[in-house]
Amino acid sequence: MARITLSRLAHSYLPNPADEAQFALKEMTHVWRDGGAYALLGASGCGKTTLLNIISGLLRPSQGRVLFGETDVTDLPTEARDIAQVFQFPVVYDTMTVRENLAFPLRNRGKAPGYIAARVAEIAAMIGMEAVLDRKARGLTADAKQKISLGRGMVREDVNAILFDEPLTVIDPHMKWELRTQLKALHRQFGHTMIYVTHDQTEALTFADQVVVMHDGRVVQTGTPEELFEAPAHTFVGYFIGSPGMNLLDARVEGRRAHLRGGTVELGAAYPALEGRVRIGIRPEYVALTEGPGLPVSIRRVEDVGRHRIVRAELSGAPIDIVAEEGERLPAEPRVVFAPEKINVYADDWRVEGEAA
Numbered sequence: 001m002a003r004i005t006l007s008r009l010a011h012s013y014l015p016n017p018a019d020e021a022q023f024a025l026k027e028m029t030h031v032w033r034d035g036g037a038y039a040l041l042g043a044s045g046c047g048k049t050t051l052l053n054i055i056s057g058l059l060r061p062s063q064g065r066v067l068f069g070e071t072d073v074t075d076l077p078t079e080a081r082d083i084a085q086v087f088q089f090p091v092v093y094d095t096m097t098v099r100e101n102l103a104f105p106l107r108n109r110g111k112a113p114g115y116i117a118a119r120v121a122e123i124a125a126m127i128g129m130e131a132v133l134d135r136k137a138r139g140l141t142a143d144a145k146q147k148i149s150l151g152r153g154m155v156r157e158d159v160n161a162i163l164f165d166e167p168l169t170v171i172d173p174h175m176k177w178e179l180r181t182q183l184k185a186l187h188r189q190f191g192h193t194m195i196y197v198t199h200d201q202t203e204a205l206t207f208a209d210q211v212v213v214m215h216d217g218r219v220v221q222t223g224t225p226e227e228l229f230e231a232p233a234h235t236f237v238g239y240f241i242g243s244p245g246m247n248l249l250d251a252r253v254e255g256r257r258a259h260l261r262g263g264t265v266e267l268g269a270a271y272p273a274l275e276g277r278v279r280i281g282i283r284p285e286y287v288a289l290t291e292g293p294g295l296p297v298s299i300r301r302v303e304d305v306g307r308h309r310i311v312r313a314e315l316s317g318a319p320i321d322i323v324a325e326e327g328e329r330l331p332a333e334p335r336v337v338f339a340p341e342k343i344n345v346y347a348d349d350w351r352v353e354g355e356a357a
């Protein structure tokens with residue numbers, strides 16, 4: 001296992017990039033802690049696969065270094081990096097049995113038969129395939145084959161890291177949750193450094209201790225699921241994490257107050273004079289509907305999503321989402337109030353830290 005350091009890394013698929021826009025990965029320095037369970041989360045095309053391929057050695061970065069522990073591996077091929085990889089689609093040997101597939105990475109490294117048998121049994125139990133160990137992989141469903149790929153990715157104990165690239169895409173929805181839980185248990189048990197690429201926030205938040213959010217070729221925030229929810233460092237994180245995402249409202253901020261088009265709200269902290277486009281961010285969960293004092297809104301639509309309702313409304317022409325309790329009565333002349341300590345302030349999309357009183 002190893003700590004992975006990306007030092008001043010950047011990548012462009014063009015031989016002579018003219019400007020920053022032509023870099024799929026903008027310059028970044030990032031450390032993945034030894035033994036950490038990370039999710040790499042972002043929308044399609046933001047650079048997740050590019051970053052993962054640079055870590056695994058499938059791609060050489062146009063700039064910067066990759067270190068495993070203290071060793072510079074930038075110029076080492078994948079085989080020399082001692083990593084396991086699980087891809088979006090199954091990579092299995094059809095003519096081998098499930099058992100042989102799982103044992104393959106261990107046999108390849110000359111492990112003792114007793115050790116291989118024990119380890120294969122353990123992994124087979126984890127992926128729920130004990131009953132089919134002696135069946136040929138050919139003829140199994142895509143779902144089952146991907147479980148073998150996952151098992152094979154995890155069978156070695158002595159890897160520097162395990163990299164997963166959207167590994168649950170072909171897995172049946174009800175099985176996804178189970179496999180994610182098992183992956184997490186395996187991480188607790190063996191402490192491998194794991195990097196799990198996904199564009200699905202539920203997958204990221206349930207798997208990882210630390211979620212690395214990428215947007216437009218940059219890491220915009222690394223944090224626990226709670227940090228990403230409570231204090232998104234960038235408006236993209238606010239919008240991408242949460243369902244629905246964070247409300248963003250244009251504002252003029254003066255000290256502990258934000259002046260919006262619909263009125264003024266108190267903030268939980270004091271802010272210096274801000275430049276650029278200033279907005280406040282408030283999660284729909286922290287907006288309350290009231291009949292008492294507050295900012296007037298007009299309700300456009302109410303969506304029942306089971307445990308609660310999502311109220312889609314407008315505040316002086318700007319859309320605002322509100323999470324309301326299931327039995328909550330909607331006021332005839334609705335107004336909203338925000339929990340001041342839950343308001344984040346953004347200048348040109350980046351969060352500004354306020355000064356608590």
Ligand SMILES: Nc1ncnc2c1ncn2[C@@H]1O[C@H](COP(=O)(O)OP(=O)(O)OP(=O)(O)O)[C@@H](O)[C@H]1O
Pocket residue numbers: 013024042043044045046047048049050051199
């Ligand atoms: N081989 C390539 N040649 C040229 N451009 C590429 C290549 N691979 C990716 N890109 C571009 O680099 C950017 C980042 O792509 P990448 O596949 O890393 O994103 P991603 O976040 O993994 O997306 P997805 O979730 O769709 O796989 C995109 O603009 C993509 O079009």
